[in-house]
Amino acid sequence: MKRIKRQVRFGYVWAYRKARPLVQYLALCYAQVREYYRTHPKARKWTIAGLIVGGPPLLLLLVVWIEVPGKRALRNIQNQVASEVYSADSVLLGRYYLQDRTEIRFDDIAPVVVDALIATEDVRFYEHGGVDYESLGRVLVKSILLQEESAGGGSTLSQQLSKNLYPRKRYWVLSMLINKMRESITAQRLEDLYTKKELIRLYLNTIPFGDQCFGIEAAAKRFFSVRAKELTADQAAVLVGMLKATHNYNPRLFPERSRTRRNVVLAQMQKYKRFPKETLDSLQALPLELKYNMVSHHQGLAPYFREYLKGELLEWCRNNTRPDGSPYNLYTDGLKIYTTLDSHLQEYAENAVARQMKEVQKQFTDHWRKENPWQGHEEVIQDAIRRSSRYKALAEKGMSEEEVLDELQKPMPMRMFSWDGEKVVKMSPIDSIKHHIQFLNAGFLAIEPKTGRVRAWVGGIEHDFFQYDHVKVSTKRQVGSIFKPIVYATAIERGAQPCDLVSAAQETYIDKEGDKWTPRNMQNDYQVKYTMRGALAYSINTVAVKMIQQAGVLNTMETARNMGITSELPDVPSIALGSSSISLMEMVTAYSCFANNGMAVHPYYITGVRDRSGNTYTDFKPAEKSKRVLKPETAELIVGLLRTVVHEGTASRLRWKYAAHNNDVAGKTGTTQANADGWFMGMTPELVMGSWVGADDPRIHFRSTELGQGSNTALPMVGYFLQQVNEDSEFKTISKATFPTPSRAAQQKLSCDLYELDDTLWGKLEQMTFKQDSIRAADTLNPAPKESYMEKLYKRKLKMRQASQARDSAALRTLEIEDSGG
Template structure:
């Protein structure tokens, strides 16, 4: 009887086992057949497309930033350090080189613990190949069957992977797709994020740290939890020793190394060159739209892993940002202290009311037909807000109105440096802080350029035969046909009406009265024509005040014109993208090679202007470049300050680099309270000076910082060999009519021809004769 009972139970057990195996086989087949979702074929696996971050590179292929939906960069197996691969295998799949995609020992553990015992915390026991499948295709929900369905899917696809790809390929695919801490995908992005280096440069400790985070990306985040991350790193090192990837001595040596990260986050508002990155983003999107339309392609900036090569130099960029921050922090204090309690952002009711009406909340409440009093009550509700501060972003307590006034008080700036021979932009600072002030002051903003326009006037004069040693009186004149407009100067020039300056002295001292007189002699139309030759396309007012810089130009437009002074009279158009490659290295866009543009003016004029603008640095309005900052570089330049101290400018010219800085308030109605603070020599010049000082200390830039201007010809030097100023003699002062009022002559050519008969005119005729011969 006992035997019969045993036989029955054995029979039932066998039947149950066979039924279980049959059901398991049917289940496996149902997954294989795609009843739980279609599986990728081998052909699909051969053509894996993953969203990949596009990278922005400087002129030396250093990483400037990234554009992405998922922060992922692809790296080849050859660039993976051996200790990184060893750490991965030792920690995640010790039998990786022995199985064909599925480790059946681990599979049994998963079956009994995860399926039968419903222990989801027991660990999946998945191979690297199976994890790769999960990284690429994710997991779907199927209720109670989610775990077994997903596991079977991963096993089937993993075996297909192993039949197509080598073990090395699978390692590379895995490390390029696996998620690390902070939603970073792929080892290259993680390496750049936490250690600011390429994957190929990781040391053993760093490799073990990153591999250690895979177990729990947030919990082992090396930035947030360094101690916990270091302990996990040591576990990885222990596993590497266990599986004989390193010896005990090296493990102990590495254990003793403290974990140090060098964090570098690439996002929209942070990191190096944010204004430049945004400029490139907009430019590349336009380029790709054009390429896709004309070539029937579908390149996507955020998913296709493009490599965007630019002209920027990351070291110059850092120097520029450091210089800007160092100076603007100091200048902001001067600016606020000079106004004190009478600051316009506190006392100018008309200005404040105008800004209030621009607020989105004001417009919303106005549409709701609330009274002005009710709106103001809403704007005066006290709360906390995060505002920009030069110390750090602070949390303030105040109303929306307080927040508006806080933002309104800040000075802003722009800085750009480029190579005059090519127009390649090397540094680009669009403002003081991209997170809070996104308006780009380099390429978008247009401001009055002040005295930085004067070199264009003087260039026109030289081109039209006016000698550099022509003397002009500094005395003020009221132009009766220009609404009694009286250009004025500062300092001694106002009282000494018998003083006369040469063109060099007038330019270096930025004398307004003489600039207008020179403009009158050559003619407004001639000056505008010269500006057009120098690449300026913006509207230029046909008025005498053009000589004083009432034209509104962008910084890129102005600096482009100034390239001619360091490029033998030829203009170089500013540019910033050299080429764009797809993820496979194919060039899909390359900047056009710009043919040599026609001369904007002669080389003689160029050398003359450089010598005259050297005086601005050596003895004129930009003297502090030498006296305060101790710069010994070969430099020419021009300062600029607009009416009521609204804008401060400085243009620095060296043989191989042209630099431009601007400082002002975004609201045109707010200027500096006095010229001492607001003049370009104080507000804008220091950014260029501090930038150059850093470059001078970097031997990498010796070819730029130690470059010398070409020595002018003997004829040019002779043409400049005169006293820069002289006073009228006694008899001239006695008998000369002191004309304080007259009409501005905008049409007569007679006055213009008088200035063309001197030595410089002779030189031009002589040059013309030599060319004809």
Template sequence: MAQSTKKKKKPNTSNRKYIIGFWTLFFLGLLSVIFIFLLAGWGAFGKMPTFEELENPETNLATEIFSADGETLGKYYSENRTPVKYDDLPDHLVEALVATEDERFYKHAGIDARGTLRAAVFLGQRGGASTISQQLSKLLFTEDVANNTFARILQKVKEWIIATRLERQYTKEEIITMYFNKYDFVYQAVGIRSASKIYFGKEAKDLKIEESAVLVAMLKNAALYNPVRRPELVKQRRNQVFVQMQKNGYITEQEKDSLQKLPLNLDFSPEGHDEGMATYFRVYLQGFMRDWIKKNPKPDGTEYNIYRDGLKIYTSIDSRMQQHAEEAVKKHIAHLQKEFDRQNRNNSTAPFRDVDKSEINRIVESAMKRSVRWKQMKNEGKSEEDIIASFDKKTPMRVFSWEGTKDTVMTPRDSIFYYKAFLQAGLMSMRPQTGEVKAWVGGTNFKHFKYDHVKQGKRQVGSTFKPFVYATAIDQLKLSPCDTLPRNKFTIEAGKHGNMKDWSPRNANGEYSGMLSLKDALAQSVNTVTARLIDKTGPRPVIDLIEKLGVNTENIPAVPSIALGTADMSLFEMVSAYSTFANEGVYVKPVIVNRIEDKNGTVLYQHVPQTRDVLSKEAAYVTVNLMEGVTHSGSGRRLRGTYAKNLDHYKRGVTGYPYDFKNPIAGKTGTTQNQSDGWFMGMVPDLVTGVWVGAEDRSVHFPTITYGQGATMALPIWGIYMKSLYNDEEVKVSKEEFPKPEVVTIETNCENYGAKKDSEESIPDELDF
């Protein structure tokens, strides 16, 4: 047979080269990707979180301030974040998140391969590839990079690695909770709890499904999809969330259609440091916490940080009482301001009175040097001449008004005059038996007026000081409210009690004849009778008494004129001092914080009451009895209703309405020289409340006593506040009689005072020192 001469065909070497090249490139690429991931994991492209950091991711937690009735008063924060637990997240919120952001969340281990491939093929046109775990990793451990493709790829690699590590470290529920607690919803709403409170005024657990959908819609881009700025755009995005929920079987098509028709229904309540309730109190509390932190370090020796450590501060403030107090101040001062402005129309030196041009210039210059403008320009190296000149250049600004913040154009100098013309007020309310401060209103508007008139400010207290003189005389001389003294003119000679010259007080009404019981003398606030009393006791025992009542007496001279309230005292001191009378002579140091806890609920501080006996029960009871006379026949009688109806200033709406209280009330009004300060201190058995009204400068005041007295300036706020408390069924305030000691040897019922004393000689001349 003939052998075949046909040769085998050799393979095409050029095709073989391509095949080998393809697989070589493929494996090199695969190795490169693996190598990149390894390098990223080792931290070659930037720090990666350690095991410990994954276990405890660093998070800035806001310190939360709670009222005694469990409401949030405010927060201290660098980021306004208060964490919630998974159990506090409503099911529809979690379902909306998963349906919209990561449909296969429960099926992958941190990276969604199908989503990644889809994003790569369609260049992100059909949705992104980031899982919830990846988004959380970005929030926790990576930062935004510049618009650089290579840097963004490396960042994405880091997100993938961290996401898989998070999935190994945490459960799916924990990842969802961390994500909701970390996301910034803008407007200082960091985390789902803050967002729920700020945008809808409720806790996260109380969100409705349509509200949850709005917050999930914001996760795409909270600045762009913001319901406050772009409600229509957010509504469209929210409705898309409903589409995703229906697609994934969380709601029916009928439910989706119904939900898409609903409006957004926001309840937007910003939580900035200038907004919210008890703003002045929160600033004082901040100082309290700074002092506490210095004395109470962490177990490791470092200091707590109220802006990052997530402390919980449980205060004595009652949110309902605080709300009523703030409303009472605003209601009355807004009315009183109208009358004040009306009386200033023809005042050539408005808003100032009784001062010359040089004094006005001094006041204005002092205000200029305290201003933010002055400090900023000084820091910029501007000369004093240039700074002063800038105060006379008109500039656009937003200013306070009782109708709301308004835009205007004026010079900074004119703005000083504008703000000086506003009346201010302070109110503090305290439980005398426990010392708990229940309401604290330091001014009319914290955003525009930062000065606190409860603790920071000290002003002359006027006739509200007189009960301290009477209490000293009652405690040491055992006087009765029925004892009488002459009203006539009286002089304490120079040198008798340390006074440098003769002192002859005048009575406000100009009357100097007849005898008065101590009860009537206090009710009518007769100066000459009070002078006679301090002449008998001496000023030093009075000062010793108020010092025991919590007053700083360092700058109060031991001279007889203090009897008429020449001393400067804070509203805080006055309320705590008066509370001793209502608490049967026992002083209780005011308390503002009941408990402090760390973020885990460990108690770091528990308040322990501080008390001391100051007066006998009998002396305290008799002093209260004296002050009850003020509300029956003295300057406080308008609280009973009949007096207020006939007043011209009542018709103008200044007092609000007749209060018509029937229950026992003890109190005292106070008015200082030139009507600069108006006071009212009012007590019922379980609540003592003090009110001060005036202006920032003492030279800004009413021209006459008609409106410039404490009974018109301050007492109405007390009346409005107490009326609101009594009308609030959730707040319990006593209407009972003041407690009477079992043994009272001093007569308080003047009708039964058989041998009624009717002359000065029946009272001892002075104490035996």
């Protein structure tokens, strides 16, 4: 502390010594001036008079001069420009902005816009140098001497541009005069620095058009859904007419007033020979036709993806700097963000989700009828109320819980989501919560397994009402049977074979805490032995648990980690049945490893960012290189097993109901406890798709597995998606792709029929069925015993298998089996 005091004292002494000569000089000058005025009284009077008369103007000029931007600032005009997100096929997905503005070149502006602007706002634009003294004098004479209200404005386009770039300020005196002088000087400087075309471009990129849009490009898209260079004369006249008063002449709010103003602008254009009188009459007779495009972050393609992307981009902006060294601003710097999404695939995915969720919501509503789906869990509503933003806002004001609940019971106009369209009804916020909590939600994700590029991302059913994204890694739900292929892959890596027979008999397991757990199957088939191929096809839980015991729980967890699952996995055998909560993103990533020949896949969704200066950043691919997770043969075998699920098992409806029989598809269904979550993972060689369905609160669900299983809720989304892909010739590489022909060794390991004729499960089934049918046919007097449950079950499965191999869609429709707990 003493050292710091000494340094401060030394600093004072040093500063005093340096400043002392200047202070002495100023004191001497002051003494001389004072002595002069003491000996010359008249000079003192004239000086005082001069200060009184000339001081204010000098002060005014000083203030104006200080406020006028320099030429360096005017050379580097930077409007706030929206950043834009583009798909891989160059379609604009959405924008991030504070001001909805897109800057364009002069050549991208329709000539009729320029004609309308000059004819209406500044007819002598090409003749003056920033300030039109002739027009200004005429306005002063008409408005002051002749008292004409229609004298017009005296500001040129350059002066208006100055006002838009540097908004007016309030001063303690003469604010209007100071602002006008500043705008005039700035306008003249702009004229010195820019050509007339450049000034028009700056003006039309800067000017506000109301409805939160800025610049002619944004206005053209907002009011007419066209680009600025596509505007017609009557459309251009509407937009230019708005500049007089953007609210009063807004064509959306005041169509008749806007049409009248449009015709005035058209008359001005004809007056200055922009087109003949006959054209004027036909243009003025046109009705005002808008194609209004309300810009909202909730609307357009991929809103959930864009919202997720925003967080990534904000982080990127904090870590990257502009040429001047300051961090990028996502909302004002006009960045161009290029992504991996395909606009057509994204549209197909959103269509598929909407179509299926409308159907499944009707099933859900009919299923519960007049009962509340939170029946038995009344706390669901209380929890939802406390999570609502309205509850939190009232609580922050210091209101008690009782007061908040009373307030939330009061009816008011509320926006309400429905699959028939948004409605506005009078209801209480609590009733609104009860209404919206009954909706089932969804997630859909598609990734290229060979590259990791995300091609489609649907995080929910309607972003405006349900903003929780069910794709991103932080959103986790129990995954059910879709985890089983990871178990089987681990077992195969450690020597198990797809055609090994495993008993489906129940066993009781004791966990580390000493608790007992007995897995069960949906079908009462515990006395049967299944091959791994059959157990996965029919989602047999007891076999899956025995396989994880054989492979090792820790080994399975390690395999899952290597395949891209980062969620917590407990060291218990029940993870074989998907008891862990994992995100859709993680599961699609893991399945991509199967389709990528056992190589790990690292998803990415940004390919590049370009700023306004043309600087391009492309370092967005995952830094981690893909590594081998599974042996190629293991991946090949798992794909073969998953193809069996689609051909003969719980996902067979994908082929006969959704016309995916022409696709080479593999997949797995999944259903969690109490039908809270329905899953489906689908794979083609070029695309891995994952879908999930469930209520945001898992305590709300179907009571029936027939309705709530993944094959009924989630699988159809992939089915509808593939239908659209198959119909689009652009995606033949996806729809016509086939998995590589399995090696001879893999074919033998998957061809269980070769070894089942005498000893295997299916062989015994065929023999049993043939024997019993032969007895019944031959001995009508002494028929064979009535078919047992197991005989019926396996006859049905056998017929399903035979119909699938024969591609008999009609037979498959009648024989479709339900999802056996998966």
